[in-house]
Amino acid sequence: MMYASAFLCFMTKNILTILLFKVFVVVAIAQQGTSFKLANVPVIDDELTSDFFSRNRKRLRDTMPDSSMVLLFAAPQKTKSNDIDFRFHQDPDFYYFTGIKEPNSMLLILKDSAMIDGVFTDEVLFVETKDNKKEQWTGRMLGIDGAMDVSGVELVQPNITFKTLKLPWYQVNTPLCNKHQFIERDDKEHPGDLMSLSKHFYAKSERAGYEPKFNEAEELFAFLRQHKSPEEVKMLQKAIDITCEAQKSAMLAISSGMTEYQIEALVTYTFRNNGAEGEAFPSIVASGKNGGIMHYAQNSSLLIPGDLVVMDIGAQYQGYSADVTRTVPVNGRFTEEQAIVYQIVLDAQTVAIRYATPGYKFWTPHEEAFRTIGKGLIKHGIIENWADIGNYFIHGTSHYLGLDVHDSGVYSSLQPGEVMTVEPGIYIPEGSPCDPKWWNIFVRIEDDILITDGPAKVLSDFAPKTIAEIEKLMDRGQANAN
Numbered sequence: 001m002m003y004a005s006a007f008l009c010f011m012t013k014n015i016l017t018i019l020l021f022k023v024f025v026v027v028a029i030a031q032q033g034t035s036f037k038l039a040n041v042p043v044i045d046d047e048l049t050s051d052f053f054s055r056n057r058k059r060l061r062d063t064m065p066d067s068s069m070v071l072l073f074a075a076p077q078k079t080k081s082n083d084i085d086f087r088f089h090q091d092p093d094f095y096y097f098t099g100i101k102e103p104n105s106m107l108l109i110l111k112d113s114a115m116i117d118g119v120f121t122d123e124v125l126f127v128e129t130k131d132n133k134k135e136q137w138t139g140r141m142l143g144i145d146g147a148m149d150v151s152g153v154e155l156v157q158p159n160i161t162f163k164t165l166k167l168p169w170y171q172v173n174t175p176l177c178n179k180h181q182f183i184e185r186d187d188k189e190h191p192g193d194l195m196s197l198s199k200h201f202y203a204k205s206e207r208a209g210y211e212p213k214f215n216e217a218e219e220l221f222a223f224l225r226q227h228k229s230p231e232e233v234k235m236l237q238k239a240i241d242i243t244c245e246a247q248k249s250a251m252l253a254i255s256s257g258m259t260e261y262q263i264e265a266l267v268t269y270t271f272r273n274n275g276a277e278g279e280a281f282p283s284i285v286a287s288g289k290n291g292g293i294m295h296y297a298q299n300s301s302l303l304i305p306g307d308l309v310v311m312d313i314g315a316q317y318q319g320y321s322a323d324v325t326r327t328v329p330v331n332g333r334f335t336e337e338q339a340i341v342y343q344i345v346l347d348a349q350t351v352a353i354r355y356a357t358p359g360y361k362f363w364t365p366h367e368e369a370f371r372t373i374g375k376g377l378i379k380h381g382i383i384e385n386w387a388d389i390g391n392y393f394i395h396g397t398s399h400y401l402g403l404d405v406h407d408s409g410v411y412s413s414l415q416p417g418e419v420m421t422v423e424p425g426i427y428i429p430e431g432s433p434c435d436p437k438w439w440n441i442f443v444r445i446e447d448d449i450l451i452t453d454g455p456a457k458v459l460s461d462f463a464p465k466t467i468a469e470i471e472k473l474m475d476r477g478q479a480n481a482n
């Protein structure tokens with residue numbers, strides 16, 4: 001029931017979005033006084049190279065336990081409904097070590113080289129072979145040679161050959177693999193589909209007397225992915241720039257009488273128009289009371305003057321995710337109470353970022369944000385006891401950011417090269433035990449930062465954040481609308 005209604009709701013929203021999209025974008029752009037053109041084609045020329053993926057495999061091999069091997073399965077294809085699939089999204093671990101974006105693929109990494117199919121090697125990639133008929137329906141495939149170019153793996157085999165491949169058990173006693181419990185489809189006709197690859201691996205391991213473990217493997221991947229290489233930071237910066245652009249477009253467009261989904265449409269448009277693959281997670285455009293719902297995704301309400309809008313959005317670029325939140329007033333001016341709460345959150349964020357430097361623990365910025373919010377809430381009489389902070393600040397302040405929005409990592413002390421969010425919030429639902437003048441104020445401010453040797457670098461500072469900056473930009477938007 002839940003799936004059915006969610007799907008219907010999704011379709012209805014989509015149709016509305018499509019209908020309103022053209023009109024709205026033309027209007028929005030006209031409001032800014034520029035001519036509407038899509039011809040400004042962004043150049044996407046910064047794909048990650050095989051050097052990057054080869055280096056990641058080497059780093060993995062260096063951290064693998066002795067006598068171990070790691071199997072990484074590609075992500076399963078997921079059905080949306082009937083015979084329609086969701087757009088394919090590669091498993092981030094598999095992508096990190098291969099660069100391959102196709103399903104039914106698998107990577108084998110050995111700690112030490114062994115003879116595999118007559119070749120002395122420590123890595124083998126299995127992919128779908130090129131199939132003209134299939135390409136006519138579902139798009140171009142890499143094939144063996146293409147997969148070699150993208151990944152830098154020298155031994156690439158058709159996935160159907162894994163069934164008969166002899167694994168070098170004489171030198172392996174620890175088989176590890178990534179989590180792939182979401183396998184849901186078995187193509188009985190296809191001996192190289194994900195289900196078959198997985199079955200064969202488990203059967204081979206069992207015959208050799210071992211049980212594959214995935215927790216250890218996940219830990220190795222998290223440890224490696226926590227640190228971002230310069231080319232990853234470049235991809236993240238691009239995703240973040242596009243997201244900040246969308247935040248600015250939204251601030252310029254927002255006015256009472258519009259709907260949350262129209263803002264969502266503008267965000268999606270800005271993402272795609274700038275070369276992003278799309279949204280890294282369902283955009284949250286939550287006005288008024290909706291701001292109190294952390295993962296609000298309906299985006300179906302009308303924007304009411306006097307309300308705030310929480311916009312928690314993130315583009316995905318070359319697989320990398322941004323995650324930036326801004327909270328702005330529908331009519332471009334914060335009320336006195338909204339401004340007070342907003343400033344407490346902003347102060348908490350500023351303090352948290354100051355503590356996001358090497359030597360501090362991952363959780364230190366959160367503890368500092370928590371303390372600052374507590375002080376602010378007490379100062380303005382919203383709470384009386386420290387113990388009550390958690391009633392209004394209900395989540396953590398940070399998570400890693402990378403190929404996943406909530407990226408892999410081992411939550412150790414902060415190190416240069418790590419990218420994380422800093423997103424404190426205050427949420428005061430109606431009926432809270434405080435003066436009703438504070439009710440229905442929901443504020444979250446989120447930036448993406450890079451840990452460096454010195455102070456953290458705020459990668460998303462292009463999106464206006466102070467009260468003065470937001471009001472100034474929205475003034476411009478609302479003046480253009482009149």
Ligand SMILES: [Mn+2]
Nearest residue numbers: 323421423446
């Ligand atoms: Mn976040």
